[in-house]
Amino acid sequence: MPVKVRFAPSPTGSPHVGNLRTAIYDWLMAKHEGGEFLVRLEDTDRSPDRYAPESIADIEESMRYLGILPDSWWVSGGADSPYVQSERLPRYQEVIDELITKGHAYKCFCTKERLEQMRARQQELGTPSGYDRRCRNLPPEDSARYEAEGLPYVVRLAMPLEGTCLLKDAVRGEIKYEYRLQDDQVLLKSDGFPTYFLAATVDDRLMGITHILRGEEWLGSAPKMIHLYAVMGWEPPVFAHLPVILGADKKKLSKRHGATNFRWFIEQGYLPEALVNFLVLLGWSTGEDNRELLTVNEIVERFTLQGVTEHPAIFDYEKLKWMNGQYIRKSPPGRIIGLCIPYLVKAGLLSNPPTTEEIAYARRIIPLEQERMKTLSEVVDLVGVFFQKLDYPEGYDEKAVAKWFGVAHIKPLLEKEIAAFEALPEWSAALLDSAVRAITEELGVKFAEVVHPTRVATTGRTVGPGLFETIEALGKERTLERLRAVLTRI
């Protein structure tokens, strides 16, 4: 049977990297097996503080950004339409009716207050928590009467009172659960919407899902779902519970750890392939040679559930940065230039929209810093000195000035450079190089003692690309202007 997997996000906010990793695994598995991947929106929680329709677009954008497009979803439609659970209500109702008829589910009229009291008592007594099944054996006539009176009710799944449930998890092996310890889970809420347990199970069945990849936090709900499959006479899919992603404090990765919203990663300038590569490694490895830098195709070739780890992984932002830097360096300069320009515009370093001259200039500058970038957003700080007005001492690094403008030969050096640069027949790194070397000789100092002051004079700082390519890119006019300003005010 061909593999069919799904990613089932809820529109509760901007996508979380942990969920996106699950989506990546789904996509990879479908690609690797030549199967199908669909995305379904689980919007059955209608409470205003949890239902955030605007996040639907975020989910779509994130998946597009990562390049993990599904074969079908609400965006494109498909054979399993609709892909939005709030549009599938009749299907859940059908199953509920069948379940109730067969005695595998029952209506529960217990009020929220009673449930709260019950829980409080359980806490006090230290007994296991869970619904006390008061309505499970409600006489049919009572049930009908309550309903006729218009009392709100939920529908609960009647779990077996004995026996064990065996979960054969694709990443964890066999796990046993005692049925008597399982709660009579709510399947249908009083607002008529299904809970996750019902909706996901029904849809997975209807959509022909063969493998359920989901976070480890769902492990405990497996017996309930397996039982649901059993009483409906359905063959359950393969479950694969993925390890959770934790923050540096070993707590479930959340806002407190800084970056969990996927939007943030896009804004910082993390490349899609770096994100995919890094995220896939959080809970999976190739096994064989344990290679880490892998192209998307290489990952697709190698990805199987066997390589999935069973222990949680801590999200290491440092390693992500390193990996992103690797991919930035590997990219053709043209791509990086194109990706960086919006950052420069946003920072006000270029006009909006940039002029042709500005773009031409940016095309010369950005590649010089490409190998220094770990994230695209860093381009702003890296190339700032090339774009900003530098007017000594305005904009100059104090320490750099103190160190390198203090040398004895600073004035003659600047004078000679200005004269030599002005006379240059052609503004090229090679000619600038030989000119400066000649001056070094005349001055009788070390090359470094010339290079450093010159760098500070022209860029205001001590770090950056090679001096001569820097000056070449800066251009004759800017360079001389800065050298003169320093010379007259020093």
Place this chain on the structure above:
RNA sequence: GGGGAUAUCGUCUAGCGGUUAGGACGAGGGAUUUUCAGUCCUUAAGCCGGGGUUCGAUUCCCCGUAUCCCUACCA
């Protein structure tokens, strides 16, 4: 309180009874260079504890411990 999962360098991990316990990030050192970054070389750093099973356990089993997750009319 109950249930479940997990446990190899600080972090991500390889290992699937016998290995000098390997790699990557990060950290330290060195080389290269006009600085930084990069690149290359290099050093330190790990099998949670206790019992078994076995000729032999990081590896298999049990117990303990620790951590995480679940314990909602949320997913």
